[in-house]
C-alpha cells in the first residue's frame with residue numbers, strides 16, 4: 001500500500017465531543033467518521049484492525065469447535081414476546097414495523113433467535129454439545145452513546161451460544177469459552193482481567209466480564225491484592241451482602257400498616273431517607289425480597305422500586321403475580337435510570353425469594369400489594385460499595401480498585417431461554433429435556449478502542465503488532481531523490497515478499513509531516529531511508545513503542561525487522 005493512495009483523512013481539529021484518547025485519536029488519524037450519534041463508518045485503517053481482531057476471534061473459537069453462522073439483524077417481535085422480553089427490554093431496543101404493520105426489532109442480542117434455531121433443528125442428545133457464533137452488527141439505542149466505538153448505538157459484536165445436555169456440559173462449554181476469551185485478549189496485546197459479574201438469579205460463578213484495565217473505563221473493579229478475587233461493582237456489592245448475610249436476614253417479622261413507597265417503608269422503620277446507597281429487604285410469605293437502591297439521590301427520587309429479578313429484564317410470571325395478589329406488573333428496570341438507581345433482588349444473595357410486586361409506572365409499585373399479606377419489610381440498611389482497603393470477601397486480604405472497559409462477557413443461561421422457547425432435546429431414554437445454554441459476547445469495536453486506550457502517547461496510537469493496520473511504514477526522507485526513492489521501493493517490495501504488512505510513504509512531503517502522521521496512525525515499526533545513511537549502506541529502524549532506533553544494513557534488514 002502507498003500512503004499517497006491511503007484513504008485516511010487526518011483531522012487537525014478534533015470534535016469537542018471526543019473526550020477520551022481512543023475516540024480523539026481514531027478521529028484525528030482518519031480511522032473512522034461519525035454518521036449519526038453513536039454510529040460510525042470504519043475507514044480502511046480501522047477496517048484492517050477490526051478484521052485482525054475478528055481473525056483472532058475466529059481462530060480461537062474455531063479451535064474450540066465453535067461454528068460460525070450469520071443470523072438476520074432484523075428479528076420478529078414474536079420470539080421476543082415468547083421469551084417475555086419484548087415488553088420489558090425498554091428504550092434500548094430499536095423497534096420497527098414492516099409495511100404490514102408487523103413488529104420487529106434490530107437485534108440488540110440474539111438469544112431468542114438462536115434458541116429458536118435450536119428449537120427447530122436440534123432434537124437429539126446426539127447433536128449436543130453445540131457451539132455457534134456470529135460476528136455482526138448489533139443495535140442498542142443507548143441512553144448515552146459516547147466515547148466513540150466504546151458505547152455506540154450500532155456496533156460489531158461477536159456473540160456465541162452453547163447448547164448442552166446438562167449442567168456439567170454447560171460448565172465445560174463455559175470454561176472452554178472463558179479460556180478462549182483469555183487467549184483472544186492476550187493475542188490482541190491487551191492487559192485485562194476477568195472479573196466476576198452479577199448473573200442475576202443464576203448466582204455463583206454464573207458470569208464473568210473481561211475488563212481491559214484503563215483509567216477511562218466506565219466500569220469499576222474491586223480486586224484482591226492477595227488472592228485472585230476480582231469483581232465488578234455490582235457483584236462486589238452482592239458479595240459484600242453475602243458476606244454479611246447473617247446480619248441481613250430478618251430476625252423477626254414486622255408488619256407495616258400502609259407502605260406504598262420505599263420512603264414509607266423507611267419512615268416506618270425510622271430509617272433516615274438520605275443520600276446514600278441503600279438496601280431494603282422485604283420478608284414476604286413467599287420469601288425474601290432484597291432491593292438495592294444505588295446512587296447519590298433521595299430514595300424518594302427513585303422512579304421504580306420493584307423487581308424480583310431473575311434478570312433485570314424479566315417479566316414477572318403470571319403465577320407469581322397471582323400468588324402475590326397483584327394484578328400486573330413487571331420485574332425490571334421499567335424506565336429506571338440505571339445510572340441513578342439500580343434495584344436488584346437477587347436469588348444469588350439469599351436463594352429464597354420468589355415473590356414479586358411492581359408496576360411500570362412511578363408510584364404504582366406497591367399498589368395492589370398488601371403489605372401484611374404479601375410482604376413485610378424487616379430490614380433497611382445502608383449498603384456501601386466495596387472500598388479500597390476493605391477485607392476481601394474470599395480471603396480477607398486487602399481490596400484494591402481499578403477502572404476497566406468491559407470488552408467481553410461470558411454468561412451461563414441454564415435453561416432460561418430453552419424453556420421459554422421450547423428448545424428441548426430427547427435424551428438417551430427418549431425423554432424431552434430443555435437444553436442448557438450459555439451466551440458469550442465480545443465487542444469488536446470496543447476491543448479496538450480499548451487497545452488504543454491502553455496504547456497511546458502524546459503523538460498518537462501505538463498498536464500492538466498483532467492488530468496493527470500495517471506492521472511497518474517505510475519513509476523515504478526525500479522522494480525526489482531518485483536513488484532514495486528506488487531503494488525505498490526496493491525495501492518495500494522485500495518486506496512485502498517476506499510477508500510483512502508494509503506501507504510506503506511515497507508522498508512529496510517534509511519528513512516532519514511524514515513522521516507525525518506515522519506516529520499518529522501508530523505503525524509499530526518505522527523504517528527511514530535518507531541519502532546520508534544509505535551512502536553508509538544503512539537504514540534506520542525505529543520502534544514506535546520504545547522509541548529505540550537501530551541502524552541495519554541496507555542490504556540485509558528483513559530479519560532485523562521481523
Ligand code: ATP
Pocket residue numbers: 109140142149150151152153155157406407408409441442443444445446447
Ligand atoms: P455495558 O455494560 O458496557 O453496557 P453490556 O453488558 O450491556 O455492556 P453485553 O450485553 O454483555 O454488553 O454485550 C457483550 C459485549 O458487547 C460487551 O462486553 C461489550 O464489549 C460490547 N458492547 C455492549 N454494548 C456496546 C455498545 N453500546 N457499544 C459498543 N460495544 C458494546
Ligand code: MG
Pocket residue numbers: none
Ligand atoms: Mg449495556
Ligand code: MG
Pocket residue numbers: 406
Ligand atoms: Mg455490562
Ligand code: MG
Pocket residue numbers: 209406408409
Ligand atoms: Mg455485559
